[in-house]
Amino acid sequence: MLTQKIEIRNLSVFYKSFRAVNDVTMPVYENKVTAIIGPSGCGKSTLLRSLNRMNDLVPGSHSEGEIILDGENLLDAGVDVVDVRRRVGMVFQRPNPFPMSVYDNIAYGPRLYGVKKKAILDEIVEESLRGAALWDDVKDKLKQSGMALSGGQQQRLCIARAIAIQPEVLLMDEPASALDPIATLRIEELVAQLQERYTIVIVTHNMQEAARVSDYTAFMMMNEQRAGELVEFDETAAIFTTPQDKRTEDYITGRFG
Amino acid sequence: MSNTQSLFQQKNDLRHRLGRFTNHGDRFWVAALFGSSLLILILVLMIGWEVWALSAPSRHAFGWAFISPWAKAAWNPALDRFNAWPAIYGSLVTSAIALVLAVPFSIAVAIFLAELAPPLLRTPLNYMVEMLAAVPSVIYGLWGIYLFLPKVVHPIGAALQNTLGVIPGLSTFFGGPIPASGISKLAAALILTIMVTPTIAAVTRDVLLAIPRSQREASLALGATQWETIWKVLLPMGLSGILGAVILGFGRAIGETMAVTMVIGNTSGGGYSVLKPGYTMASIIANEFAEAVSDLHSSALIEIALVLFVVTIILNAISRWLVMRVQRKTMGR
Numbered sequence: 001m002l003t004q005k006i007e008i009r010n011l012s013v014f015y016k017s018f019r020a021v022n023d024v025t026m027p028v029y030e031n032k033v034t035a036i037i038g039p040s041g042c043g044k045s046t047l048l049r050s051l052n053r054m055n056d057l058v059p060g061s062h063s064e065g066e067i068i069l070d071g072e073n074l075l076d077a078g079v080d081v082v083d084v085r086r087r088v089g090m091v092f093q094r095p096n097p098f099p100m101s102v103y104d105n106i107a108y109g110p111r112l113y114g115v116k117k118k119a120i121l122d123e124i125v126e127e128s129l130r131g132a133a134l135w136d137d138v139k140d141k142l143k144q145s146g147m148a149l150s151g152g153q154q155q156r157l158c159i160a161r162a163i164a165i166q167p168e169v170l171l172m173d174e175p176a177s178a179l180d181p182i183a184t185l186r187i188e189e190l191v192a193q194l195q196e197r198y199t200i201v202i203v204t205h206n207m208q209e210a211a212r213v214s215d216y217t218a219f220m221m222m223n224e225q226r227a228g229e230l231v232e233f234d235e236t237a238a239i240f241t242t243p244q245d246k247r248t249e250d251y252i253t254g255r256f257g
Numbered sequence: 258m259s260n261t262q263s264l265f266q267q268k269n270d271l272r273h274r275l276g277r278f279t280n281h282g283d284r285f286w287v288a289a290l291f292g293s294s295l296l297i298l299i300l301v302l303m304i305g306w307e308v309w310a311l312s313a314p315s316r317h318a319f320g321w322a323f324i325s326p327w328a329k330a331a332w333n334p335a336l337d338r339f340n341a342w343p344a345i346y347g348s349l350v351t352s353a354i355a356l357v358l359a360v361p362f363s364i365a366v367a368i369f370l371a372e373l374a375p376p377l378l379r380t381p382l383n384y385m386v387e388m389l390a391a392v393p394s395v396i397y398g399l400w401g402i403y404l405f406l407p408k409v410v411h412p413i414g415a416a417l418q419n420t421l422g423v424i425p426g427l428s429t430f431f432g433g434p435i436p437a438s439g440i441s442k443l444a445a446a447l448i449l450t451i452m453v454t455p456t457i458a459a460v461t462r463d464v465l466l467a468i469p470r471s472q473r474e475a476s477l478a479l480g481a482t483q484w485e486t487i488w489k490v491l492l493p494m495g496l497s498g499i500l501g502a503v504i505l506g507f508g509r510a511i512g513e514t515m516a517v518t519m520v521i522g523n524t525s526g527g528g529y530s531v532l533k534p535g536y537t538m539a540s541i542i543a544n545e546f547a548e549a550v551s552d553l554h555s556s557a558l559i560e561i562a563l564v565l566f567v568v569t570i571i572l573n574a575i576s577r578w579l580v581m582r583v584q585r586k587t588m589g590r
Binding site: 052054057059082083085086089090092094096097098099100108109112113158161162165 | 469476477479481485489490
């Protein structure tokens with residue numbers, strides 16, 4: 001049974017007068033992995049960062065259109081941004097653990113929402129670390145700084161931190177691009193596991209990665225005005241075997257990008 | 258040989274020659290930099306040695322009683338009796354009050370400049386903070402005497418006298434009345450507050466700006482508000498740097514001479530009350546050295562310099578240790 005978790009309708013994103021994303025309409029299906037691929041500068045990160053209103057942080061940015069999450073338009077003026085980000089978590093391109101212990105990194109989010117009891121926090125920390133396949137690596141060094149972990153472990157720590165507040169949707173902005181191949185593989189395996197519980201949107205410039213981890217793929221490209229546009233959206237298998245658009249075919253066969 | 262190969266060789270050749278050249282440069286620079294650092298060390302040792310040697314007569318005459326709060330002898334050049342406690346107390350109390358008042362205020366200013374100020378306001382404000390830090394201290398002193406002391410310090414002093422001054426335990430420190438001119442340890446403390454605020458604020462602002470944007474994003478993406486992000490991520494992360502800023506402010510406060518000399522009243526008879534005139538270590542040296550009555554008087558002033566030197570070094574060492582501890586805690590080393 002396929003349900004739309006998020007529905008992006010005619011979304012355009014501007015930085016001042018520059019149109020970075022132009023008129024994108026696409027669905028994000030519940031408990032599926034949706035990959036956004038495309039050449040550099042095609043607006044895929046901007047699109048992703050619209051989904052939890054992180055673009056708000058860029059001075060002069062604004063959006064048109066609608067992003068409907070469970071019937072509610074996230075772009076409405078009255079929407080509480082903090083609430084949006086609680087429901088739509090994010091993992092960034094470079095691992096960015098806080099300079100605190102592993103434990104405090106994970107507990108940061110729950111504590112924001114008023115969880116104070118140690119027993120509950122302990123449980124959340126363990127559950128989140130298990131969920132991010134990091135528990136066995138760090139169970140004996142929860143008090144150690146998160147910065148002391150390896151790059152791949154740091155990224156999994158960030159994933160654990162993101163799922164500690166049980167978001168409904170998890171956004172991942174090229175989560176493996178700063179990692180070595182083995183760490184990348186583990187992140188990809190993790191994405192497959194996380195899919196059972198979360199709706200995942202992942203941006204990647206690595207097409208093999210998109211093919212390996214995602215159920216659906218959106219291919220984006222810049223138009224003549226350098227605004228990012230959605231070229232094609234389909235099941236990942238279809239995109240990579242029978243693309244409908246010539247440009248998609250050219251991109252996935254490596255003719256450009 | 259193909260074209261690319263020869264190009265490759267040429268490049269290697271060039272790199273080889275460049276390498277030899279820069280290596281010579283390296284050796285020169287290492288020597289120059291090592292020499293410069295050595296010079297700093299020598300300077301510190303020479304200053305220490307000089308004040309130690311020149312203060313010998315005073316040290317022999319008074320021993321530890323020179324810095325004792327309980328010594329009977331006051332600072333009396335006419336009788337050649339010297340006790341430095343009033344000046345030590347003056348330095349510590351004015352710097353402490355200045356820091357207690359300036360640190361929260363400076364951090365608030367820094368947070369505003371680094372995180373909250375709209376771009377249009379940020380540039381002029383930054384400029385003014387830096388300008389305040391660069392105003393010569395004699396100007397603060399003049400402004401203090403003519404405007405700040407009578408108009409601001411005096412009313413504050415009077416208010417303190419009537420509130421804290423009537424509480425039995427605190428009357429020692431807030432006993433009045435404050436002179437109508439406003440001249441007092443409180444005046445020195447408040448002028449120092451104004452002088453160290455831009456220093457602490459500017460350094461703290463730079464510390465906050467140096468924290469990568471990814472840290473702010475990580476916190477905000479978890480649904481933290483901007484306030485929570487500042488309070489729970491940025492300030493803890495910048496703590497070691499902010500401590501460094503406070504040390505810098507403390508150094509400026511305890512070493513400040515001109516402005517303090519102009520507003521503190523320069524007497525060793527003010528007692529413990531901050532509403533009364535007093536001395537600081539720096540101001541007593543500046544005020545009396547040129548007119549020192551006797552050799553012992555000069556020597557006593559030099560011993561005060563020695564005390565100031567040692568106090569500064571000790572406080573610096575403590576703060577370094579604090580900074581290191583904080584860094585170890587946050588960076589997981």
